[in-house]
Amino acid sequence: MPRRTLLALASVIVLSTNVPAVAQLLPGGPGLPTLPSAGLPALPDATGRLDRIEGAARRLTPELLAAARLDRLRDLVRAQPRRLDIDELGQPVVRGEVLAVSPDPASLDAARAAGFTVLRSQTDPELGVALVALAPPKGVDVRKAVARLRQTDPSGTYDYNHIYLDAGGAAPAPVAAAPSGEGAAIKVGLLDTGVDARHAAFAGVRVEQRAFAGSTRASVHGTATAALIGAGKGGQILVADVYGDGKAGGSASAIVAALGWMAASRAPVVNISLVGPPNAALAAAVRALSARGCLLVAAVGNDGPPRRRSIRPPIPA
Template sequence: MRRRIAGTTMVAALLLGGAVDAQLLSAPIGNLPGQVIGGALPSVLHQTPAAVGGVVSRLEIDQMVSDLNPRSLRDLRRARLQALIRANRATLDADDMGNPIRRNEVITLDPTPEMLARIQTAGFAILRREHIEGLDLDLVVLGTPKGDDSREALQRLRKLAPEGQFDLNHIFEPAGAALGAGSAAALALGRAPANQPAIGMIDGGIAAHPSLTVAKIEQRGFVNGAPRASGHGTAVASLLVGQDGRFRGAAIGRTLLAADVYGGNPAAGSADAIARAIGWLAGRGARVVNISLVGPPNRLIEWAVQSANRRGMRIVAAVGNDGPAAPPSYPASYPDVIAVTGVDARGRALTEAGRAVHLDFAAPGADMAVALPGKGYAAVRGTSFAAPLVAARFAAAGGDAAVVEREASPGHGKVGRGIVCRPCRIVPADVGAKK
């Protein structure tokens, strides 16, 4: 019993981040101010503080996760989000369910000039406005009237302009591992060839790495200018187009269009940045897009997903790692999105995998290697790393779900229509991955 309690404490510390995760993550990943772990576990483990039990192996951590019950995972999610908000009080607040939102902001979709004038007369300011070309959507971010928080302002708007489409500007998290970037340089910017079939990703920025040297990658930043390298974005990109000796991504040879919606800031990843990223990818011709991010339902994201789907885009999203007792994750839960969970090397659904309103496919999400920013590889665990493998299979199938389903094989637990891309798992020992 004492060992189980110590293990639970250890996992809680990992999931909440803070000072502990600075000692658990390897130097190439590093930390950002106020960084919290996005629902999965860091796989590069070192000496831990005495308070959380000394040296712990990756296998022991995986067992600790399996021991956590759904209620524990749900409670850890709540505590993690609270920690993120506390660490970024100047820019973040919480909605009525405790989800992080941009402080003193409300978004409105396709407002008429008359409605905007009425809103401004009531004390709302226009902070940002943009026509998202790829989605043919007019987006306006409003500043709240003096004395109103975002929740109060949203209710005021719905009474003031019942014909309008309004929502809070929610923050979405990486669905596995830390976002941290460390000192690794961002991959050099370039423009992907227009005549190449493209696959897209919305995540953190991509760092330079030997496995990405010959890949055709175009990055664009949607927060504070140029993309900023991140561990999470680098890992996902490597699973798609990485190629280095025995390490091979699942979509080698395809052009990768990468949208950075964090800019190195864990308090970014807002709904308006993600919507603009979807619009850019639609305009650049990406037919399949991976989103290894999770958050609550949001009207802007829903509208962007629907618009992209009408234009022929397939969006693949991870279900997250907060367990089945947590609220359904989005965008995976939208009907137009392919929802993906992860399995271990034995084909067992990850115990900590979150849930969506529907579940489509599973892919390897543990006992596997990804690229670290700069150089080297790490073993990882989380549904973030399963989603890009499914996205790669959809790209190969021209977006046809029936073709992907024919590849699917049975697994253990909730795996949707089955496990795809089983051979895509890169065994950590094969590439000298850090544990």
């Protein structure tokens, strides 16, 4: 049975179980009026049945949330089979690309000798992080390509160009006009989609946007996140649109470039509204930006862990 169907079935069972509702009243307060019975048939051992269902729901909910996210990722890859692929854990990646993180000349020579070619390179002087995108030899998929480079050059750092998704739900709440005059004027960075800078929430706030995946495209999620952050009247929000209208928006290489802009702009605080796996290129950029004294705040996502975790993801072996 599909996991989504199982979750829906559990909800129906819970709602249909004939268990009396208990109201919490303040001491000394008036009682509630007696309501007529709904006339539902009595079920044997209703309380025990409910306890078992709730226990199963607590055990399955994290698994179902993770499964729902994997379904979303698979749909994304199916929609763009020529541009996207998956890693060994089912996470979406840019097809036919391996990222070499700050490789030395010897590492690049070894990669070329193994049949890899350089697609492009980007170096950020502010972060001190260089990325070189390598194309695998013909007929070698990206999973085998990453494994081959790590085996050929154990001292080098190679990873996928992972794709990161936004941390919000499918139907974000409407954007409310926030009082921009409250609080001190500050500079805040945001990695998300584009923002509708004409919205009333940004009255008196300077919104500067830059695209890192095609052209900037505003969305409700990006606009709502920027409005919640606020910058105070006279403040500034630096919006790095890592999605834009690009076919492979939200890539690790785009995020690293956006973090380089945050470093060059001296943003003291940066919010990252993205969800995805650990990535060596992203980890290197985050460490470099954190070392400059920048505070990075990242969402764990709707299916993320319930406890706080470090912004610094581990580098895969």
